[in-house]
Amino acid sequence: MDAGSNNDFFERVYLIAEQIPQGRVTSYGAIAKYLGSARGARMVGWAMSQCSSWKRFVPAHRVVNRKGVLTGKRHFGGGEIMRELLLSEGVKVEDDQIINFDQVFWDPAVELD
DNA sequence: CCGATGACTTGAA
């Protein structure tokens, strides 16, 4: 692979994702905004879809949409893997939606700033 | 180069 150019965007997303504390979650828009592209929420999600291609493990299960819904659970096998992962970390999830989303929300623009 | 797709977001009807 090319040594260091095209992974720039991915690297930032993965870098933040890896910094998400256990038991906390964040939204794509929050990460995108922190990257300077608040409108690039899709790119964050798209990067997450390729997280398996990243050299390191990325807690993508801690990244959900703005509503706190596990929109990407299907990328974890289409089962309840994502839900179980969050539950094992202390995140309450019901019907693929985080209950105390506001409580477990982790904003990189605040925590990392 | 153009068109379509996507783990999103926001606003309006």
Add this chain to the structure above:
DNA sequence: CTTCAAGCCATCG
């Protein structure tokens, strides 16, 4: 309150 539409950036065919 629910549903639809447009905007957004990047990758793929």
